[in-house]
Amino acid sequence: MSPIQQILQRRAAEDSALLLHIASEKPSASDLAAWGRITLKRARRMLWVVKVLGRALLTKLTSRHLSYDEIDIIASGLNKLTGTDTDRVKLVDDFCEQAAKVLPHELEQHVKQTVATLTAHRNHPRLAFNKTADANNHLYFQGAGPAELVAAVETELVATANALRTDNMKFSEAMFHALVRKVLHPSGKTTDPFLPYRNCYVIVLDPTLRYHADGKVMTTTGALVDVKDLVNQELQPYGYAVAYALSTGGDYEHVGTYGVQRFFNQHQRFVGSLEHPICAYPGCDRPAKTCQAHHVQAAALGGPTLLSNYAPLCAVHNGQNDDDPSKPPKNGRIEFDPATRVPGLRRFPGDPLRYNLNPVTIKGIRRYLAYLRGEGYAASFRD
Numbered sequence: 615m616s617p618i619q620q621i622l623q624r625r626a627a628e629d630s631a632l633l634l635h636i637a638s639e640k641p642s643a644s645d646l647a648a649w650g651r652i653t654l655k656r657a658r659r660m661l662w663v664v665k666v667l668g669r670a671l672l673t674k675l676t677s678r679h680l681s682y683d684e685i686d687i688i689a690s691g692l693n694k695l696t697g698t699d700t701d702r703v704k705l706v707d708d709f710c711e712q713a714a715k716v717l718p719h720e721l722e723q724h725v726k727q728t729v730a731t732l733t734a735h736r737n738h739p740r741l742a743f744n745k746t747a748d749a750n751n752h753l754y755f756q757g758a759g760p761a762e763l764v765a766a767v768e769t770e771l772v773a774t775a776n777a778l779r780t781d782n783m784k785f786s787e788a789m790f791h792a793l794v795r796k797v798l799h800p801s802g803k804t805t806d807p808f809l810p811y812r813n814c815y816v817i818v819l820d821p822t823l824r825y826h827a828d829g830k831v832m833t834t835t836g837a838l839v840d841v842k843d844l845v846n847q848e849l850q851p852y853g854y855a856v857a858y859a860l861s862t863g864g865d866y867e868h869v870g871t872y873g874v875q876r877f878f879n880q881h882q883r884f885v886g887s888l889e890h891p892i893c894a895y896p897g898c899d900r901p902a903k904t905c906q907a908h909h910v911q912a913a914a915l916g917g918p919t920l921l922s923n924y925a926p927l928c929a930v931h932n933g934q935n936d937d938d939p940s941k942p943p944k945n946g947r948i949e950f951d952p953a954t955r956v957p958g959l960r961r962f963p964g965d966p967l968r969y970n971l972n973p974v975t976i977k978g979i980r981r982y983l984a985y986l987r988g989e990g991y992a993a994s995f996r997d
């Protein structure tokens with residue numbers, strides 16, 4: 615027998631003896647780790663194996679000269695049978711018999727199959743969600759069910775995921791978005807998935823307005839106005855909404871302060887910079903990307919934070935703009951040409967608009983659209 619064989623056999627025997635001693639003396643995991651110079655994880659695992667098997671079964675296993683790994687495999691199997699009326703002693707006899715004939719990794723397969731057979735009847739399908747989010751505010755969920763059903767669900771999601779997937783998106787990420795879409799937007803409509811969880815501000819519109827259709831209301835003058843514009847207008851002068859609600863104690867309490875969208879979001883700024891590639895002020899060449907998002911009708915005066923009210927202005931020209939047209943003019947103000955929606959400078963009330971004639975502005979979508987319609991194109995360049 616080679617020295618390696620001798621050492622390994624001696625170790626296997628000693629491992630068995632060690633487990634029996636642990637069963638009777640019940641040392642702490644930290645003592646085990648320190649004395650054996652092993653990791654805490656390994657020490658805890660040894661204690662766990664001893665606990666799962668109990669003294670009687672452990673004695674049986676060690677008397678059959680099983681190694682620590684084999685004993686661990688059998689303990690894992692038995693642990694999964696907790697709560698079943700399996701005859702543990704008979705099962706351990708079967709495992710020992712098997713262990714004498716095969717190698718540990720084959721024993722592991724045998725134990726797993728046996729456990730799967732014995733627990734088949736109680737394998738209900740399940741889906742569970744964690745309660746606590748991780749550091750990235752992600753919640754975990756997992757489940758299991760009949761293979762053919764899970765495969766059918768997967769096939770459905772894969773089709774949607776492939777349609778949703780962009781170039782630099784991992785497939786697993788696309789699968790998640792597919793699940794969200796299938797569950798939350800079965801009709802195919804894509805709305806804000808977080809909407810049901812957001813706080814909201816309820817606005818009752820002026821009683822003179824009549825709800826018309828498709829998000830429009832009719833004013834007393836017969837004009838159709840977008841509800842979205844109206845809501846934004848209601849909120850803009852305030853900037854934020856403070857909510858009070860009745861508490862369980864029966865008194866009104868402050869429950870939250872919510873910011874109103876006064877600033878153009880990234881997407882609006884992106885589309886806005888395509889429509890108007892540089893600062894709207896005549897002669898300025900600041901690219902829209904580095905400009906401020908200017909409300910042509912001032913937010914404080916009810917101007918909505920919508921693309922139809924957006925113009926890029928560099929910090930200097932935004933600072934100079936006369937925001938309130940009711941005050942005496944100082945530097946002039948940016949306004950839209952009503953036909954083309956191209957922004958220009960009106961130096962004094964009644965003056966014609968002056969446009970930024972920088973050649974780059976021709977690349978802007980607004981000017982191109984005016985050109986397509988064959989109207990106002992020349993006007994937008996009239997100085």
Ligand SMILES: [Zn+2]
Pocket residue numbers: 893894895898899900927928929930931
């Ligand atoms: Zn400028």
